[in-house]
Amino acid sequence: MIRITCRRAAELLSRSRDEGLEGMNRLVLAVHLGICSNCRTYSRQLGWIEEALNCPSAAGLSEAARLRIVRVLEEPLPPGPGNE
Structure with a gap:
């Protein structure tokens, strides 16, 4: 199975919204969310955030x-634990 980084998962989450x-993008994101x-x-x-902006x-x-x-919300996360 193809694994993705948390950074890539964040990109896919934003795109999915x-x-x-x-x-494959949907599948690898679902697998990643299942373990992370x-x-x-x-x-x-x-x-x-989406709900708050639309309320x-x-x-x-x-x-x-x-x-x-x-x-600001789309800025990349700084490198660090959990932001691989």
Whole structure:
């Protein structure tokens, strides 16, 4: 089985929320999430962030503020344990 790094899993998680995944990418992400609790946590956090940005109370955010938040969240993680 093809293994992926946590960094690659984070990329696939982001892409899956934007455009969905198919084939091998979907499979390797599912396998990785099955064994990596850090990435499962990250996946849940992405869901919470997505919900928060789409909730009515976030409606007051300007488009520029939303884009700044998204840009910060998409920045690569610094190297370290669990960020392989």
